[in-house]
Amino acid sequence: MQRAKDQRTSLACVQEMYEIDERPVGLSAHHKLLHSERGKLKAGIIVFNPNIQAMKVFSSANVIGVTNQVRKRSILVMSVYCPPSEEIETLLQQIDQCLCIPHDGTIIAGDFNAKSPVWSSKIEDDRGKELVDFALSRRLAIVNENSPPTFDGSRGTSWIDVTLCDAPMIEHIFKW
Secondary structure (H helix, E strand, O other): OHHHHHOOOOEEEEEOOOEEOOEEOOOOOOOEEEEOOOOOOOEEEEEOOOOOOOEEEEEOOOEEEEEEEEOOEEEEEEEEEOOOOOOHHHHHHHHHHHHOOOOOEEEEEEEOOOOOHHHOOOOOOHHHHHHHHHHHHOOOEEOOOOOOOOEEEOOEEEOOEEEEEOHHHHOOOOOO
16 A cells, blocks of 8 residues: 555555455555455455546456546446456456446456466466457457566466556556
8 A cells, every 4th residue: 555655546456455354454544445246355446546536337256347537538447356266257258248338448457367478477378368369359458568477475476467458548557
């Protein structure tokens, strides 16, 4: 949360938030959290800037979608989580449903638990192949090219978090 404050972040997509008694740890009461329908906080969007009017437009077990107005354009932002134990096809169908909501630009950020050299992983798994095919078929760009590992833990490092966006948004994403 400190990093978001230091960088004056207005909105952040989060996955697998640490929680105690079903409440996220470290989130100020001044910030708004919109989250997926799953019992645990697996996918969420934190609105740090009180001037942003983020409206929840989609929610499923692993996807939360909000729209907000930026320069008279409706931007659809999704935070997604795909547990390693679940098939990615269901998640991609939920993302597709959310993409049907009228919007002028899209950003999708998530823990897909998918691996592909497209986002710097050393290996490619079936999830990675499916996610790349999905992105290409929806004309979505994969933003995190040449990125450092997005997971670094006792079991090693991996690149399992991916950010996607459509053409109108690509020029607005930097410092990934």
